[in-house]
Amino acid sequence: xxxxxxxxxxxxxxxxxxxxxxxxxxxxxxxxxxxxxxxxxxxxxxxxxxxxxxxxxxxxxxxxxxxxxxxxxxxxxxxxxxxxxxxxxxxxxxxxxxxxxxxxxxxxxxxxxxxxxxxxxxxxxxxxxxxxxxxxxxxxxxxxxxxxxxxxxxxxxxxxxxxxxxxxxxxxxxxxxxxxxxxxxxxxxxxxxxxxxxxxxxxxxxxxxxxxxxxxxxxxxxxxxxxxxxxxxxxxxxxxxxxxxxxxxxxxxxxxxxxxxxxxxxxxxxxxxxxxxxxxxxxxxxxxxxxxxxxxxxxxxxxxxxxxxxxxxxxx
Numbered sequence: 680x681x682x683x684x685x686x687x688x689x690x691x692x693x694x695x696x697x698x699x700x701x702x703x704x705x706x707x708x709x710x711x712x713x714x715x716x717x718x719x720x721x722x723x724x725x726x727x728x729x730x731x732x733x734x735x736x737x738x739x740x741x742x743x744x745x746x747x748x749x750x751x752x753x754x755x756x757x758x759x760x761x762x763x764x765x766x767x768x769x770x771x772x773x774x775x776x777x778x779x780x781x782x783x784x785x786x787x788x789x790x791x792x793x794x795x796x797x798x799x800x801x802x803x804x805x806x807x808x809x810x811x812x813x814x815x816x817x818x819x820x821x822x823x824x825x826x827x828x829x830x831x832x833x834x835x836x837x838x839x840x841x842x843x844x845x846x847x848x849x850x851x852x853x854x855x856x857x858x859x860x861x862x863x864x865x866x867x868x869x870x871x872x873x874x875x876x877x878x879x880x881x882x883x884x885x886x887x888x889x890x891x892x893x894x895x896x897x898x899x900x901x902x903x904x905x906x907x908x909x910x911x912x913x914x915x916x917x918x919x920x921x922x923x924x925x926x927x928x929x930x931x932x933x934x935x936x937x938x939x940x941x942x943x944x945x946x947x948x949x950x951x952x953x954x955x956x957x958x959x960x961x962x963x964x965x966x967x968x969x970x971x972x973x974x975x976x977x978x979x980x981x982x983x984x985x986x987x988x989x990x991x992x993x994x995x
Contacts, residue, residue: 682811684738684763685946686843688834689725689818690796691743691753691766692775696720696933696973700783715780720935720974721756722777723796724850725818727936727975731943731965733761734977737950739943740765742808742834744799746774760979767803769795781933781973793824800826801833808834809841814950816942819850822866823858835869846872848942849879856882864899871901872949874942880905894918904945904959906938912963914955922955927967936975941966 699715725743732739740763745753750768757764775796780788799821809815815838821827838845847870849855855863860883867873873896875883880892880903889905893915896903904914913923944965948958972978 682738682813683950684740684812685729685732685814685816685950686808686812687725687729687732687739687741687816687818688799688821688830689728689741689743689816690723690775690793690799690820691721691726691741691745691757692723692777692796693749693753694720694722694935694974695776695778696781696935697779698781698933698973718973720976721753722935722975723775724820724848724936724939724975726753726757726762727939728816728818728848728943728946729762730757730760730976731936731940731969732947735944735947735961735965737943737947738811739763740808740812742799742803743767744769744795744803746772746795748773750774756976760976765805765808767799769798772798779933779935781935793820796820797824798826799830801829804830804833804837806837809837809843812841812843814844814846814946816946817845817847817867817870819848819855819863819867822863823851823854828866831866835867839869844872845870846874846942846946848938849873849875849883852878852882855879860884868899872904873900873902874904874906874938874945876906876908876938877910889913890915890920893920904962906941906962906966908934908937912941912959914959916955922959924956924959924963927963929967929970931970933973934970935973937966937969939975940969940977 697715729741772795775794778790884895886892897915909926911925941962945962948961
């Protein structure tokens with residue numbers, strides 16, 4: 680029987696965040712130096728979502744693959760945030776790295792090396808990962824390489840068999856476009872909830888507006904929550920809009936992880952039985968909190984959080 684835990688399958692990333700002056704990439708001086716505040720943060724869409732869910736009170740777990748270089752650091756950071764970690768350590772590859780260049784509005788431009796994360800595979804799966812789990816959340820990044828696609832198929836099949844509900848975050852318009860929008864929908868058809876941002880929702884449906892996109896996606900999945908950034912969010916079920924809320928005012932420092940925090944807030948609220956409007960509100964509040972700090976994880980005020988479990992294995 681399904682439990683109340685939330686299992687996230689997704690990426691862990693070392694984020695190198697550079698906050699610079701000037702608009703987006705045009706603010707960078709070509710061929711010379713550009714002054715910037717540069718920080719190193721633990722990140723990754725899947726890990727961020729799990730961390731925010733734990734921060735919001737969920738029994739959050741993550742299945743992910745890290746590299747030989749920074750795996751221990753990432754494991755410690757996740758445990759410190761209250762996440763139950765199932766990390767597969769790749770002995771041949773480094774952990775994924777993202778260099779995020781953040782302009783004064785908080786907008787990001789990113790350079791990405793998927794590293795070990797791009798090689799998570801079906802061999803990393805164990806049937807007992809679903810013990811005590813009531814919901815499986817799949818980061819779309821997992822599907823965009825063949826080994827991860829095989830893992831996704833296996834995990835979705837097992838979740839359906841165990842009566843575990845499923846959600847999916849499309850994750851990236853660039854990868855999504857290359858993978859194929861219709862193919863993505865087909866591969867994730869077992870999910871009952873999709874959580875795209877506006878660009879992803881429009882790409883997946885060919886719609887011209889968020890309401891139409893949410894409605895069409897909800898007919899394919901059952902429910903769709905579309906993130907609208909500063910414009911808030913909306914949720915549709917079976918073709919009908921059930922909730923829409925405006926964005927919350929926040930001092931934007933860095934938008935990294937805001938969508939991941941939104942997903943965590945939404946899922947945590949739905950898992951505890953909240954209605955759609957309350958769940959949408961929980962999502963937007965988490966997203967608004969996320970943009971007020973550098974990096975994609977919640978602030979942790981103390982370093983003495985108890986470990987909630989850690990499974991560490993070397994992957995082939």
